[in-house]
Amino acid sequence: MSGAVSVHLWSSLTRFTDGARVVAVEAGTVGQVLEALSGAYPGLEPILEAGVSVVIDDELVTDHHSAVPEGAEVYLMQRIKGG
Amino acid sequence: MSKTHVTTKVNGDTVEFLADPRASLLDCLRDNLGLTGTKEGCGTGDCGACSVTLDGTLVCSCLVLGVEAEGREIGTIEGMAEDKELHPLQRKFIEHAALQCGFCTPGFLVAAKALLDQNQNPTEEEVRYWLAGNLCRCTGYDKIIRAVMDAAAELRGEAA
């Protein structure tokens, strides 16, 4: 199942998305969101490959198989890790 | 480089070892005698993790040569519990959560015992200054100081 998802990028990524801060992709899972982004904007691929944190609404999601509800707000953030 | 034969007493037991003349007492305790409870945190006398007593005086074993131990009496953390009974300081450190990683703990215990052996009623300030040469990076010292004060109270026979 996939639906329209709006993905919020951090602003320095906009040079890879023709200036768009929020991009709409068709995806049903976190992995599909990332794949759709890389497909639409190849410049993002190395950054997504290097690792980003994905937040769906207010929940940090690490499992790329996790479902993304239709209409969800997805945030990409610098990858969070520990110290 | 020829080694020197050293006979000394550690925690009451007579022991012998062959010391490289460059080796510190800390090296000899750990590597020759297998007494690894005494730790090396700096090797320069700045952290106190290697605290032992030498003829009853608190010293950094990294600042004593192994060959200097000849004929002396050394006390280490391994000798602190007597007849399997923990010293009150050891019990209080556990009770007060006065250790996190535990690496500095042997040095603190040996140093604190040297204080309480001569002064069973130290002020907080006296404890803090006596232990200023023992670095702890985990606890912020708060619980360590409380544990020492509480052990002192117990040794004085006061209820905790």
Add this chain to the structure above:
Amino acid sequence: MAKDGLTEFRLVGTRPDRPDGLDKVTGRARYGADISAPGMLWAAVVRSPHAHARIVKIDTSKAEALDGVKAVITRADFPEGLTGEAWNLQENTMAGDRALYDGHAVAAVAATSAFVAQDAARLIEVEYEVLPHVIDVDDAIKPDAPVIREGAADATVPEGMPPNVVRYMEFGHGDVEAGFGAADLVMEKTYKTEATHQGYIEPHACMGQMGEDGRGEMWVCTQGHWFIRKMCTDVLGLDPAQLRVTPSEIGGGFGGKTTIFMEPLSLALSKKAGGRPVKVVMTRSEVLRATGPTASASMDVKIGMTKDGQITAGRAEFRMQGGAFPGAPVDFALMCGFAAYKMPAVEHIGYDVLANRPRAAAYRAPGSPMGAFAVESLVDEMCRELGLDPLEVRLKNAVHEGDKASYGPKFGSIGLEEVLQATKAHPNLLAELGPNQGRGMASGYWFNHSGDTSVSLAISEDGTAQVSVGTPDIGGSRASIALMTAETLGIDYEDVRVNVVETGALGVNEPTHGSRATFASGKAAVMAAEQAIGEMCRRAAAKWGIDPEAVEWVDGAAQPAGPNAGKFPPMTIAEIAAKMSSTGGPIAGHHESVPEGVGASFGTHVVDVEVDPETGRTTILRYLVVQDAGRAIHPAYVEGQYQGGAVQGIGWALNEAYIYGEDGRLQNTVFLDYRIPVASDLPMIDTVIVEVPNPGHPYGVRGVGETGITPPLPAIANAIHDAVGVRLRSLPMSPPAVLAALKAKE
């Protein structure tokens, strides 16, 4: 507040003795350097005395000829062709064609004794061609700075940036200019923090053994042995499954032991020495020169505020160097900087810059203290300018659940309001201040982290339980995990043994970092216990001949769930365990996941200081930490995290710093001059544990380790200003710096 046994739980929230306490007060606990093995060799490492130099030639012949020397290695003994992070790790382990910082390893030797190894290291002749170097981040970001490495920039860096910028980021939301326009006061200031070291008292130590067949073992003090396994095998081109890594007890880490430094050297030396185990123990100077301190930072912050204290907009531009490799935590510094405030509009810009310094490692809430120093100092400056109470301004702008975070998404459950209210109610705020005394406050934030987690649990024949975890116990996590497991199983705390096990015994685990051990291993242990409970309920159901769904687990026993399930006396865990061999075999549980539901933690600190106006010395008179723990499983160790974090922050604020000479060499390489706080520097550290349970954890745990290091930097700066009227915008606020500021004011 932590209720110490007055919670709804039987064990969670109590303060029992830690299970490893006895070993640690008797000297029995074995740390990194405490191991030895038959045939063991000792290593010594040759390190660059130059900040930046081309390695022209390395002559190892004299060392190899020395009696007792069994192996000498240089970069030539490592595989070629690595890329990305694996190359970074290899390059940092052993210099290639250039030494990139003072202390960078260039050769290593293994010999039959430590003294022979050191003698041999001195016989290794290295010819250097010294190159221009750069140390300070503001120098390193200049377009004409000495170039540390061509091609190190990643895809985030636009064309035309200065050569040492290797990562670049912009993020934010809202109309910042409109926000500044709506403000009554807009201030912009620049702040700097110097690099500091985690300062764990145990130097890095390991013993590695590697045969010609590529199979090996390692004993090592680390926060995460799976990381060690992966990184070592990446660097050496080995198969990770063939390296078994056993963690020793760990003498502190604070993030600094989440990566490798000299560990691959032990394996490479061992392999070259015919598979004899090789022990590598760093000296304190090696730790300070060649392991990972934190980054240094130069930060511009601009904030708009209305007369009544409403923040209208913020802008932060941070430049950070994390040594000669990418990875300065400029991202986290920016993300945490404004996290405590509702930001209608905010803009963040960050530069990760290379410099000729050792590669930064994680250090307790990486980046957050720097961001807080800049933002929380400026908020305080603006409160003073506007005559506002800094606590009220923080309350007025505080974020709550559902608010949009400064760094993008919405906050889940958080407890900042509760923390600020508890701070406001604390008696320390009523203490009277004398001449040259002042009070400062600041808040801090950390996301907390989950990560790969794998736990197994086994019920013993007598109904006790053992739990195998992969997160080394760095500050009492055996105790907290035992408490949660015992609570869940309904047995005594003493009847749970928590073992930190080696890489061969569990699936992959991330290190004890990100304040995750009690959250993630704890959550996984609870889920493993629930799995075992399910099996025990099935065994009871089978015995009773009822549906397993009709059995529930109460107080350590299976019992029929309600009157319709049938009438049977409860069957205790001991009774079930005693019969397990004849009822289907061993009973166990396990859990592997990246546990979701991480809960972030806010904290607020209030410090009272006295400044000696004639010498510039700052004395900490009183110190208060208030922080949201979610739930304090073992409150004593939660307090310990708060106190320890605060004191590391105090050290960073006042006296700790990496001090470099003109030659780019580190000048303070021993604890005598790397000045971490000593016992006589400090008062007791007062703590308040706020508990806003994290709904993402079965007992409400958030993770408490990191937030506490963040507020002290700005809180002390704010207190010094309150005491003597000078604003320190650069760390450390050492006596010479404070005295100079006082003289400049006169």
Add this chain to the structure above:
Amino acid sequence: MHYHSPSTFEDAARLAASTTGVTRFLAGGTDVLVQMRAGMVLPDDLIDLKGIPGVADIQQTEDGGWRIGVAVPGIQLGAHAALVADWPGVVEGMELVGSTQVQGRATLTGNLCNGSPAADSVPGLVAAGATVEITGQDGTRTASVEDIPAGPGKTTLAQGELISAILLPPRGQNGGDAYLRFIPRTEMDIAVVGCAVSLTLDGDTVTAARVALGAVAPTVVLVPEAAEAIIGTTLDDAALEALAKAASAACNPIDDKRGTVAFRTDVAGVLAGRAAKIAYTRAKGA
């Protein structure tokens, strides 16, 4: 490395004179072992003085002064009530060297011979007018403490010479001394600035004084101008100000990892005033 444990100073001097490589004497060992460990000094011969009879003794001399053995550690000085009563400033200087643990080993002689301009025990000895007994192959001589340091890490002792005792003069009536240092922390640091003041009173008036500064020049320095600023005064505010000015004026410090020129110069004056007040109070109480 060869480890020697001679039983007389003469033997120690002969040994030191006969060696060709790097030689170090071992009194407390708190500097030598650190230097060895860091590889800064790799001695060929290490001569341990602790086996020489009398090196751990503190004796009052016939004239009322004191003779302190070269292996007397700080902890032993602090425990000697009569010595502390006479020369509290000398003893507090020594007691500031390192931690409790270091106090169990570190000695006045070692602190002096290490040649550090920041040595905490040396300003007190200089202010006290202490001398040292030096044993060489050809017998013994004495020298003022301030004449021993020659610069950072260097002394004026010749090869084959070693200090065999520290000698403190009689304190006399109405005297007091004090030592203060500035460090960033409260313990465990090397002095950024140190200052010792020794003075004698007649009634309320200072009749004699010696002021010594540490860590503000290549060696510990005696500052006669600072002493002159308070001699003949009752240590009033004007005298204290003049003292501070003279102390600051005598500074010739460096910027380094421990402090700046400006800081050292300022704080030398501050500490001189504070130490003088303590010494004055002690002299009044004596």
